[in-house]
Structure formats: structure tokens, C-alpha cells
Amino acid sequence: xxxxxxxxxxxxxxxxxxxxxxxxxxxxxxxxxxNGMYDQNASYGSIxxxxxxxxxxxxxxxxxxxxxxxxYDFDLTPEEGFGKKDAKLIxxxxxxxxxxxxxxxxxxxxxxxxxxxxxxxxxxxxxxLVDFNHPLSGRDLNYKIKLNRLVEDKKEKIESYLxxxxxLKEVKVEIKDDKAEIELPIPEEAQKELSKKIxxxxxxxxxxxxxxxxxxx
Numbered sequence: 001x002x003x004x005x006x007x008x009x010x011x012x013x014x015x016x017x018x019x020x021x022x023x024x025x026x027x028x029x030x031x032x033x034x035n036g037m038y039d040q041n042a043s044y045g046s047i048x049x050x051x052x053x054x055x056x057x058x059x060x061x062x063x064x065x066x067x068x069x070x071x072y073d074f075d076l077t078p079e080e081g082f083g084k085k086d087a088k089l090i091x092x093x094x095x096x097x098x099x100x101x102x103x104x105x106x107x108x109x110x111x112x113x114x115x116x117x118x119x120x121x122x123x124x125x126x127x128x129l130v131d132f133n134h135p136l137s138g139r140d141l142n143y144k145i146k147l148n149r150l151v152e153d154k155k156e157k158i159e160s161y162l163x164x165x166x167x168l169k170e171v172k173v174e175i176k177d178d179k180a181e182i183e184l185p186i187p188e189e190a191q192k193e194l195s196k197k198i199x200x201x202x203x204x205x206x207x208x209x210x211x212x213x214x215x216x217x
Contacts, residue, residue, distance in 0.1 A: 001150070002066050005052035006201055008151035008160065009064070012046045018075065018140040043169055048151050048160035050201055055164050057081055060143055069147050076141040085138035090121065095128045110135070157202045158182070162194070172211070180206035 003009055015025035023035045029044035049055040051065055059080020063072070078084050093113070098105045105111065105128045109120045113130065121129040151157055155175050162171045162184070172183040180198065191208045198206045 002068060003051060003064055003147065003150070005065060007051045008048055008157045008201075009051060010046050010048050010148040010151055011064075011145055012148065013060075013143055013145040016142045016144075017136070018142045024136060046146075046148055047164070048156065049164065050157075050161055053161075053201070057141075060145070064145070064147065067147060069149060071144070071146050074143045074145065076143065078138050078140065081139065081141045082134040082136040083138075085133050089132040091130050091132065092127045093130050095123060095126050098128060154180070154202050154204055158198055158204075158206070161198070161201065165194070165197075175204070178204055180204050182206055182208050183211045184208050185210045 012027045013025075014023060014028060014031060016023050023031060023037065026032050026035075026037075027044055027047060029038070032038040032042075032044065052061060054061065056064075057076065057080065059076040060074060062080070063074045063076075095105060098111070103111060105120045105123050107120055107122055111118055111120060111130070113132075116132055118130045118132045119135055121131050123129075151160070155173050158173045158180050159171045162168065162173075162182070166184075166186075174181045180202075186194075186208065195206045195208075198204065
């Protein structure tokens with residue numbers, strides 16, 4: 001059965017830079033440790049994604065559409081991955097701006113400038129050359145991906161969608177009479193947007209409740 005937009009699929013994947021075979025992204029904890037990219041705050045193992053919802057790179061999302069459950073090897077061009085290098089996004093900034101923030105810029109350092117992550121290219125004559133392109137822009141990529149199964153359970157769909165959208169490790173969802181009750185203390189405006197999306201993707205109404213406070217012992 002071919003995978004289509006709005007399907008929920010359990011996947012495992014490893015992304016490499018095509019030119020030097022360097023792994024930059026993986027759901028495999030063992031591979032992450034072996035390649036010096038293990039993050040103790042990250043979750044490893046298979047994940048459930050919703051096709052067409054931008055939870056993977058756009059090019060990868062598009063390649064999965066129409067495929068059957070199984071293992072695949074996808075090559076992505078820069079346009080399908082992190083975009084082409086844009087010369088306009090390479091700028092000269094006075095080095096004094098960094099020193100004012102108690103940062104000593106050095107080539108290769110990643111910095112946060114006005115909420116945008118950038119890479120220092122060079123430092124000379126009181127000026128710092130900064131690249132605001134994504135660090136992997138302009139690179140050809142290769143992804144090995146396993147499409148394990150289509151997810152049909154509504155509770156699992158909602159939990160997996162919220163985990164990826166909000167960046168949580170755990171979300172508590174209960175389905176009662178085809179309505180979802182979600183324990184998540186988030187602003188009302190966000191609740192409305194997420195409820196609308198859950199209705200669209202999963203086909204159930206939802207309400208958000210605040211988790212009960214733990215009693216102090």
C-alpha cells in the first residue's frame with residue numbers, strides 16, 4: 001500500500017554528507033555514539049512522522065510519498081536538503097559587537113546573532129565574516145531510511161505529532177468516545193491551532209487539560 005500525504009509512518013534513518021560520507025543525523029543511538037554526535041537530551045530509536053507536515057527535510061518527505069513499507073536509499077540535492085548557499089547571507093560584522101557580548105569570535109564557531117544561528121568564517125582587521133546560511137547548505141546528502149509501518153492508532157498519532165511539533169519526550173493522551181484529552185499546559189491560542197491540526201490529520205476533536213499538581217510530601 002503506497003504511502004500518501006497525512007499518513008503517519010514509523011521510520012528510522014541516517015543522514016550523511018554525500019561527498020565525505022560523514023554522518024550528521026541519525027535515529028540510531030549506537031551510530032550516534034560511534035560518530036561522536038551522541039546527545040543525551042535527544043531521543044533515539046524509531047520515530048513516527050506525518051507525511052507532508054514538514055517533520056523531515058522537504059526533499060525526504062517528498063521521496064517517501066508513494067513508497068511502500070521497506071528500506072530505501074535516497075540522494076538529496078542541496079535544494080531538497082538545506083538549500084543552496086546564498087551569498088547575501090554572508091556578512092561582515094564589527095568584531096566589537098561580539099566582544100560587547102563577551103564572545104571571542106574564532107573561525108568555525110557557531111554563534112547566535114539576534115536569534116539566528118550563524119558560523120564565523122574569518123576574523124581580521126576589526127571585522128568578522130559571518131555566514132548565516134545553514135551549516136549544511138550547498139551540500140549533497142544521502143539518507144538511508146527504513147519505513148517500518150503505517151500507524152493507525154489515533155492515540156499514537158496524536159502523541160507522536162505533539163512530541164515532534166512541541167519538542168517533548170512524553171505527552172499524555174487519552175481517547176474517550178472518539179475525543180482526545182491531552183494533558184499539556186500550553187497557551188489557549190496554541191491549543192486552538194493544535195486542536196485544528198489534530199482534527200485535520202487524525203479526525204478527532206481534542207481538548208487540553210492542565211496536569212494535576214503533585215502533592216508535596
